[in-house]
Amino acid sequence: MKLLLTILGIIAILAGMFDFIAPDYLLSVGKSLMTPMGIYIVAAVRVLVGILFLAAARTSRLPGTLRVLGFVVLLAGIATPIFGVARSIAVFNWWSSQNALVLRAPSVILATVGAFIIYAMGVNRRVA
Secondary structure, three states, X not given: OHHHHHHHHHHHHHHHHHHHHOHHHHHHHHHHOOOHHHHHHHHHHHHHHHHHHHHHHHHOXXXXXXXXXXXXXXXXXXXXXXXXXXXXXXXXXXXXXXOHHHHHHHHHHHHHHHHHHHHHOOOOOOOO
């Protein structure tokens, strides 16, 4: 479980760095997910990641924080299909019309969350 989340953290850091360098590519990927099937795929991935966070929280360095993050991601996954394609397209169109600084902000957040995941999944060193 820890290895899987550590790999997820590495992927998040790399995706954040790539998005920072080439935000137009991520926008094209996001646009391709604005279909009913794409929304369900995004929802399934969010639910899966949320469950992984919740399952791994007990053995992590920061179990409380990881549980909260897991619940937030799980709820986001459940809410994604409820939000719907039309609203997702509207939000996506608004987001993609913003300036470069706003487009790159999520990449920094994604890389930071990836680093946090790697830290949280590290060896739990308790001083006796």
